[in-house]
Amino acid sequence: MNTVERVKYNVYKILEADTTEVDLIAYKKAAITWTNQTLFDLLKTKIQLLNQLGSDTSDVVDNLSNQMEGSDNNDAKKMIINKIMNMDKTELQNLANSLGLTEEKIGKL
Amino acid sequence: MTSEFLKKQYNNIFSDPNNTLHNSFNIFTKKLDTEKNVASLYQRYLKSNQVNVKNEINKAESIDSVNNILTDEVKYFYYSLLPIVNELQNDEFTMEEIFSRSRDKTLKTLMSYPEDQFANAVSEYVGQSVIPQIKKQAGLDKPVES
Numbered sequence: 001m002n003t004v005e006r007v008k009y010n011v012y013k014i015l016e017a018d019t020t021e022v023d024l025i026a027y028k029k030a031a032i033t034w035t036n037q038t039l040f041d042l043l044k045t046k047i048q049l050l051n052q053l054g055s056d057t058s059d060v061v062d063n064l065s066n067q068m069e070g071s072d073n074n075d076a077k078k079m080i081i082n083k084i085m086n087m088d089k090t091e092l093q094n095l096a097n098s099l100g101l102t103e104e105k106i107g108k109l
Numbered sequence: 110m111t112s113e114f115l116k117k118q119y120n121n122i123f124s125d126p127n128n129t130l131h132n133s134f135n136i137f138t139k140k141l142d143t144e145k146n147v148a149s150l151y152q153r154y155l156k157s158n159q160v161n162v163k164n165e166i167n168k169a170e171s172i173d174s175v176n177n178i179l180t181d182e183v184k185y186f187y188y189s190l191l192p193i194v195n196e197l198q199n200d201e202f203t204m205e206e207i208f209s210r211s212r213d214k215t216l217k218t219l220m221s222y223p224e225d226q227f228a229n230a231v232s233e234y235v236g237q238s239v240i241p242q243i244k245k246q247a248g249l250d251k252p253v254e255s
Contacts, residue, residue: 034239
């Protein structure tokens with residue numbers, strides 16, 4: 001740590017010593033909100049869908065890709081999965097309805 | 110599946126890690142080597158990681174401690190996601206695609222770094238981007254009146 005960084009750090013520690021319990025609680029709350037909104041929310045929907053397709057609905061995707069004449073099964077499957085990954089909530093809900101996937105089984109989209 | 114880089118550099122990247130986050134990440138990386146359904150494993154890790162971070166932040170006794178947990182968490186977040194992205198090889202599950210809808214463009218850039226450059230950039234990201242955002246959200250960004 002060089003001199004400038006050390007001074008900054010010391011100033012920071014002095015300022016931090018002035019923080020009250022109320023400030024700390026507010027900071028913790030904002031930090032938790034930040035982790036949820038900036039990190040976890042982005043990923044949860046994507047990984048949930050990927051996981052769903054990888055297990056419960058793989059038969060459905062297999063059947064769909066088998067029906068696509070002239071396409072390699074894996075390419076077709078990948079194309080369908082990519083298409084689904086790009087759907088918004090309404091499109092996903094429509095797809096879930098058409099596949100007979102109820103809210104009890106997959107949760108609310 | 111855990112990269113050689115992380116195995117070699119772990120103690121440098123996480124010099125004094127939060128115990129709970131460290132233990133949870135260790136279990137996750139051990140399972141990665143044998144788990145067939147990595148998407149499912151990652152989904153479970155993500156859920157437990159979210160709960161752990163919340164609990165650890167709530168237990169922190171100072172803003173400095175909260176910031177250390179946040180720095181650790183951004184690192185664990187990246188180093189747990191990277192092997193999953195590499196393993197799945199899905200066009201819609203690349204780092205770029207995942208963070209394309211993020212409002213935080215600095216995070217998108219950070220998460221696209223190769224792992225040997227990521228560790229050095231994290232502290233700067235947390236210090237210059239994350240902490241100011243959180244202070245503003247908490248109403249602590251106003252100058253102190255004398």
